[in-house]
Amino acid sequence: MNKAILRRLQGIGIALLAGLTFFASSGVRAADYPDRPISLIVAYSPGGATDFQARIVSMMAAKPDYLGQPMVIINKPGAGGQVGWNWFASEAKPNGYELAAYNLPHVIAQSIMFDTKYNIHNLIPIANWGADPAVLIVAKDSPFNSVKDLVAYAKKHPGKITVSGAGLYVGHHIATLQLEKAAGIKLTYIPTKGGVPAMQYVIGGKVMAGFNNLSDAYRNRERLKILAIADLQRNKEFLPDVPTFKEEGINVDDSSVNFRGIMAPKGTPKAVVDFLAQRIPKMFHDKKVAAKMKAGGSPLRIMDQAQVEKMWQRRQVYLTELLSKLRKKK
Amino acid sequence: MDFIRYLPDALSAWNLLILCIGTIGGLVLGATPGLSPTMAVALLIPFTFQMPADSGLILLGSVYTATVAGGAVSAILVNIPGAPANIATVLDGHPLAQQGRATEALHYCFISSLIGGVLGVLVLIFFTPILANFALKFGPSELFWIAILGVTVIGSLGSKSVLKGLFAGAFGLWLSTIGYDPVMGVERFVFSSYLTGGINIIAALIGLFAIPQVLGMLESAASGGRISEMYDLEKRSVWTSFRYNISRVRALTIGSITGIIVGLIPGAGGQIAGLVSYDQTRKMSRDPSRFGKGEPDGVIAAESANNAMVGPSLVPLLTLSVPGSPTAAVLLGGLLIHGLFPGPNLFTTHAKVTWTFIDALLLGQVLMAVFGLMISRYSRFVTRVSNNFMAAAVTVLAVFGTYSVQNNFSDVMVMMTLGTAMYFGIKLGFSPAPVVLGIILGPIAETNFAQGRLIAESSQGVLPYFFTGTINLVLIALCVGSIGYSIFTEVRAARRRKGASQ
């Protein structure tokens, strides 16, 4: 038996030779960037909001005015995005063919709270395509009709109000922390796996309130009361009647807004980064992209590289301070 | 009768063509280990970008339907469930194939899928308004008890010894706690960087079933082994199978009803529909000892359940945008891309697209059965492939399938390690199904317990939170009943054995 197996090992040698000649035929050629499809790493599962928007904004990439090559979405989900971004910061080749989608404030908050391989110093932002602000929601039959009602109740009953959101250290969590700090109240934050159960628990009355994405809240507006939006301005397009927290007298800014955009790993050649920074915002401005995004109920907010860089820096400073208490507890 | 009014739209030549392509493609993808329905639908969503809304949704719907049934093909023929939903199908389906009754087993699989599937879609068509709010009644405490109900099934999952089955299930539960815990925000048991993302369910499923199967085939490969030596004997007419199948009313009823209920519950998904109905059918059977050795009822119950789940899992999705299964969650993305916002208005403002989609699901069930039954008779070409080729092909497929789930090579490493360990585990009398069930149920139980505890501590306290409320009490009663009945049958079987040996 054993001998028979060993004898066959020599057969593998023959097979090997035949096969190598076949496989070796595909060579590598160098040409002007980009000369082959560009991968875009998405750190969330297919079908999620980030994935779905990344697919829309990258669908016109092959047009010669934009990148001249298609973008291929590669999903590397896990641990709230950490698996994909860790891989991106440590393994991705800085040659311009491997880019990733970022989610703010997740990327920065996670790099502050966890032992991640990424931080704002080894990632280069290229451009921002969208912004989904967090909104404070309660069920239709909830006794709270405004932020003031909720704050007054929380002052009387510290920690009794449960607030759901799509996980830890995501925009919804940041918004909850900001609200607690600005209003001087204590809430109980219930992290769920993604925004869908968080929304479901609010509608079903399993929690008393929740922070959720503006786009999802808008879709479910008939079953909800939307109390306030955690942004600097009202959203004229979808929810013109919902006040911002600042209008309600609570100092919550836009730090929890879920910004989505494209970034490159550190070490990508300057010429490539400049090319991308110039072309990608144009690609986001394409009419077809705007139409599809609007149809999907996803707000567009396009920012160029300089603007994104400034925003990243501001968030890093602010979040380090906001999260410092939680960090000490760990 | 809106669904009849829009039937001609689903039957236009172009849509019918898409329906056929989706169904055949879905069967093939579903039968490939590693390509679960969730993945197949997710991978196809970008293709629907360029299509009109109704055609795109028909493609997704038909692929969803067909992949769920297709997963049973590899379960029966090669002992590897194509998706978690097909785990229960393996238990009796593969023994049938080994006895040279592969075609028969496939017939039962597709006929039961058709019956369960059509019933499920009918529930979607007629009862959506009544059932729309059912999903909202499920919060963390209810979902926790559902997971526990799933755990009570573990003991009866094809292990020779109940204790070993429970031990394997508990080990699976423990494995599921590896990685990042989304509620507590800590990383646990990340002994190696390969484990950062935790243990992916599909990777575990492939590894635990496929790798021991490969090694088992290789044990006999060099002497010319095959899955079944009796492949020449089988000539089975669909009609004979059909008559037998519809006479199994009990298995079909239990399967379909369980599937429909599980489908309506958000988050539970078809992954446990098949297992729960298999367990019920076995417990209610006159002779439970026949299960696990090639009992057609096992296949019938499991397959009718996991297809019955498809329609109802769309009820909370279409009305509340709360998906009833992981695949339905991906389908939500597909709906949004075409500007269809789930909600009460969906059936009025977008009536045409919505009803065409639902009709396509109904037609998809029929086409799935027709094509499935047509390919069933070719099953002998799979079971007669000699083991060396089969093992090589399964190994490569396992690696590809695992990698493509999350584009993560760590998953491949985890898959191979778990699989090799399972091979030795099987030699020691443990079986893979309880481990996989543990890995599936672990996060459902733990996440919901942790969330429930946070909510409870801010209000009435942990014990009252988990032990009050109608649904909680019903679920607890079911758990107690399930455990009690298992003990009862175990004791009865032990007495009989004693009586027989004396």
Added chain:
Amino acid sequence: MNATRLTSIGALVLSLLLYWAAVAPGDPRSYLFPEVIAIAMAILAAAMLVRNWKPSAAKGNAPSSVPWSRLWPAFVIFVAYLLLAQPLGFYLTSWLAFVAISTVYSPAESSIIGAKRCLPASFVFLGILYLVFVLLLQVQTPRGVLF
């Protein structure tokens, strides 16, 4: 010492190890669940041990042996496959793994005949795989030096 008894002892040791791993980090809130599971495992393992203590009780479900002499090449191929898949590229290593497994374990008399049968099969199989994964589903696999 019979093998079933060893299995039960092994299971008990494993559960105690897992329990220790869950208790060691010292964060009772986040480690509650794994702790409870490890205790349940230990109880089950202890029950197995009690039940299998008498050799007569274990009759009929004794562990079957592992045919190492037949399986060692398979384990070697698995390890090589995992190690080479990223540096060499998925399709090349998969093809090599396919050829290696089907040739080594071929029931044919000589290796040449075995290889002759395996090569066409390997090309057909990988061709289909490439079509399905790359062209149809657009899955991106790690590309190595060759392919």
